[in-house]
Amino acid sequence: MKKILPCFLCLSCVTMNLMVLQSAADLKRCYSLLQRGYRLEKRLITNLGGISFLDCVEECLRTTRCLSVNYFQPAQFCEVNFESKDSVPKLFLTKTGWFYSERIDWDKDMTGPCSRSNCLVNEKIVPTSLGQCTCKVSDCGIPVNEGYSLETVQDGDGIGISKKMHVTCLEGFEKQGSGLFTCQSDGFWKADLQCIVEYKLPGCFEDSRKRVLESGPYFLQTNGRSQCASHCATLGSYRYFGLEVDDECFCGNDIRYNPKQVATTECDFPCRRNSEEMCGGNWKILIFSS
Template sequence: MQNFKYLKSLFTVFNIILCCNGSLKESYSTLQFGYRLYQRMIESYLNYSILDCVEECLRTTRCQSVNYYKGANFCENNFESNTTEPEMYREDSGWIYTDIKNWDKGLTGSCSEQSCSINEKCIHQSLGNSKCVLSDCGIPTNMRNTTWNVKDGDGIGIYKEMHIKCHESYEQRGSGRLLCLEKGTWKSDLVCKGDSMVNTGNR
């Protein structure tokens, strides 16, 4: 049984080499230098290569695009793209942007055949196995609040924070600070007039 798992792992690596080497050059050619998608982040990572950043996004079901700052090897995975949020896509020197649709999911190895839920990501395990774990708390949605005023660096990933506020037609109480808990739910003190608590359902 152990030998079978080892051979399966080798086969997976072999498939990655076959399927991705030819397409990597084409994928790299789609990188958009000097651009960044703002304030639509799931999670950020330090000391990542651009390829690590892309692979992280490919394993995260909700992820649609990547921002990468080469000078600091800093990576941001986004829950939107420049086509779904064009007004948040801006010129910014030093940054590199790419849509995840430009990359082959074969880069993820054992996760390439894994189907995780929208708020999950696939993580590698030993001997070519993988499993799905929670990735985020979902996008805060409610007719009384807006995500248009989130701060730079805010994210919806586990242990990340996001700052939102009530629409102008509602009276706001609380800071509007949301904290994504380990169990995948938001903790918040935001109350819009007539609302007992902000609705932060997963989307």
Template structure:
């Protein structure tokens, strides 16, 4: 048994030497001068985190970004060797780019892709990162759940330390005009799917205009009212919203064409149903199915 292990020692030693030589060649081939010259000292981009890592060097932090497809920039806190990998860069959200002592900020495109060897040519998807293997091979691993964005969500409540990476959490809220139901806590599960505790309800009286909040088509109903309009839209297909306006008008829609302002004036009696109010002149009363 001891002889068998002894025979394997040269091959193990050769493999380790091979990896060390390739690592040295990699850093010799990669041009780091541009990245260092564009390094932003004393700044940090906040609240647009994918993930964070402690106890690593600055160059390892840059490599983590280059291997993570959604990464656009990094923050690095030198005193604690702490790395933050971000899905935005400062030009996209300048209000979140702040002066912070001890921090360094750098962008993905400032660095030579040769730093990540075989991963520089990977075909990993947007929500994956490349994990290098021996002999120029690599695998793709899930990196995040994606940015929780749609017409209803707002990232204004995101807290420092929130992220979209696997096992990370994020505090999301509803855009103005939507009623919030739930805590707003999103948790990124290991399968790359968000576990969400948030529902944004578009409901109430809103100002309309010629662009129409829900749709261009006007359905004139007689009688009209909440249940009449709801039934009419259900018969036409699957819709997310419906609304009544100007007494006789009914609208259906899955999205809002623009974000309407809340208003008063939804006080016109419904046509053929005077017990209900059906919006008003350029005032639509919206409901969610």
């Protein structure tokens, strides 16, 4: 006699079969979207060796900031990227043996119970015991500053934990300190790079209550270029000195806050007891190199 399964078991089997067929169909569609023979360069979060392509994709799906992956089949090598070919097309290059794929081409349900999370942009979903999930810091974010440039990023540089990145300054900025950034385990960069606007000196600048030059104001009974320079020299070794509102003298090693440089005619206050020289204006500072 032919054994008949209960209806709910039949329905369950049908549902499971449909899910398997659907999963296979989805993977077939995803694989059809692969960019074979291409790689996105120098926009790395992290890289992993000895894993399958699907594990590489899953790593991307778990990493909030990930937008795409590169995969090198011969070495089973995975690269997780924070950019896509559309955002940096110049870095999307032909590379034999590589596969390129984008996060949006894959179903996030591939990550199982951890497919939904409230992880922050610099975090990744990490599965724990009993099917639970947690968020863990994944990267230090993209180094951002008005003067920073990623033009010197090297192959293998990344923003992930323990990764390093070579950063420089944009044209028109003076580079001070090392351009080597190291991503620490707390998600913050360790670096000492400063990109300071290269101004034409002497020059007139807009000042503020934060003060463009860090030391001052010093109120001189007789003010002027030589008087202010001499006063700063008695206080220490400064790269710059500045004159403002007839009797104010400032000293500094940096021109801070990237102030707006304006026409020298806006620094037209005569200096105190020295009317032959100009000493800035209201919230306008005339800066010289020492």
